[in-house]
Amino acid sequence: MVKFMEVRWHGRGGQGTVTAAKLFAEAMLGAGKHVQAFPEYGPERMGAPLKAYNRISDDPLTVHCQVAHPRIVAVVDSTLIGMVDVLEGVPEDGIVIVNTANPPSQVGEKIGAGMRKVFTVDATRISLETMGRAMPNTPMLGALARASGEIGLADLLVQIQKNFGKKFSQKVIDGNLRAVERAYEEVQGE
């Protein structure tokens, strides 16, 4: 049977959450994995809560159903906590990564994480300081890499450089790489 890792992303329209799922898939593809990335499509509106998903595996992926029990959840916008159930279907050994300045213990208590591991990173502040814009999605990739242990920092940076290389100026790329690096270093776990 094919074993795979599933990730669920929570964000709001316009924050680059769907792009984050896509970037994560492309980075993992570059690292030799089989990947899927897909958003939960509805009417797309700026600010509306949305979800996106990843499946990552060493073997070919065949399933095309929705992700019901993700082991990893990435919350790009912490104002969603309390509005949507970010723990829905997440197993007891699951991981939750939240974009917030608050410590993991406080966030864990707020969402009722129980046995699940909570990580926090101030991705919005990092993006403002490195890129001059509130784009928390790329730093969240750094935090996800660190918290999940699925991909090393060096590999992730190489893949992002490769993907961004075709589309953006070196200044933009450097800002993104710095953001990923800082989030990887600054993410806090319990």
Next chain:
Amino acid sequence: MGQIVAFTGNTAIAEAMRQINPDVCAAYPITPSTEIMQQYSSFVADGLVDTELVAVESEHSALSACIGAAAAGGRVMTATSSQGLALMWEMLYIASGTRLPIVMTVVNRALSSPLNIHGDHSDSMGARDSGWIQLYSENAQEAYDNLIQAMRIGQDMRVRLPVMVCMDGFIISHSIERMELLADSQVKNFVKEYIPHYPLLDTDHPVTYGPIDLQDYYTEHKRQQVEAMREAKGVILEVAEEFRALSGREYAFFGEYQLRDAEVAIMVLGSAGGTAQAVVDELRADGVKAGLLKLRVFRPFPWEEINQSLGHLKALAVLDRADSFGAFGGPVFHEVRAALMESSHPPKVLGHIYGLGGRDLGLEDIRRVYRELERVARGGQVNQVVDYLTVRE
């Protein structure tokens, strides 16, 4: 090995079209197929292809323009979904009746009303009698591979029929998946130079297209279309063999998974195939003799081969992602059940409607079907031959 990429189904199709480089494309945007022609129009604008891209005011006009261009002698492609396909309806029959090998990607989407943009097979299943060959794709890779093969199938002089390449809206069209591309030169060589059949632009040899055809000859022309569909079966396998030699990927009328010694099986087409495959793996690990048939070619319908593949089962469930209102089950179900009448000991055949309007088909839904099949295979009573699988009571 070709280049490995992470593409959505729509991007995979646009990329295949770029490599095929058709003479004419006419299309009108509709979700979820819009991106295909949007990306393709960039290829045209960037000079990467030689295609004449015709912007039209409706899908009816899109297919009309395609028909005109194909009759003129061009290699022609388009794409649509749902209401767009519905609006093409009368032109579908003209394309097939005039024997024009247009290749169209249908990104499957539910039909209104009520309005729904998500994936089910109502659109292409409704067009199953329109004389088009229909290939269904499980994932982005198959959509890409099917499109390239469709060119060769449709344009073959033994066939000369239009081809629909179907993939599930959003589930495949908008999901990024790992897949492998062929090189541009490989695709170019594979699809070959297009040879027109009595092109209108050959003004030295003028011909008449679309004349009136009454009681004296209409039946003969329809009989020719039946023959072309029969011939298409052989051509589909020939093209698949050539494609396997090129890509290493195997295609036939359908994919068989753990069927040989199976007692119970599911038959399904489109993106749900791989999901069911994962459940078969689970069941096999538990010692259940479960199998799966993933249908790729619905037109021409490979009923003899289906019989051979499924005749030995004790119980079979056919999953339809479209209903045929008022009929005895979904469109795939009643054709499979009719085909199995030719078996000496046909299995019990159940029909389930699932996934309408993009409703998710989860692993647990599929497990439930196999549990029911096991019960029926052991002699249990069939409660309902035809039923909805994913509906709230």
Next chain:
Amino acid sequence: MKEKKEKGWKEIPIGGLILEAGNATQYETGSWRTFRPVRDEDRCIHCLICWIFCPDSSILVEDGKVVGIDLTHCKGCGICARECPSRVQAIRMVEETTFEGLGTWD
């Protein structure tokens, strides 16, 4: 009457195509006629209005002058006689039964 053998599905072009351009000439619609147009050469002013209106291209013209009527294809609809200017009236419709045989030229 000619014996007409209709072809089977293996013998005809696919797609309903007609491969002989202009094969409408083979269809001798002149036999449909109950009235035949008869043109008075002396009255005709060669305005070509009949040539413009004839739905079966049966008004024969050479060097800008009407030279005759193609009776193999003329169905006898009478449009030429109707459209011929009232002060000219060069064409009149005569019952076909008064003629012997189909005839090709007037």
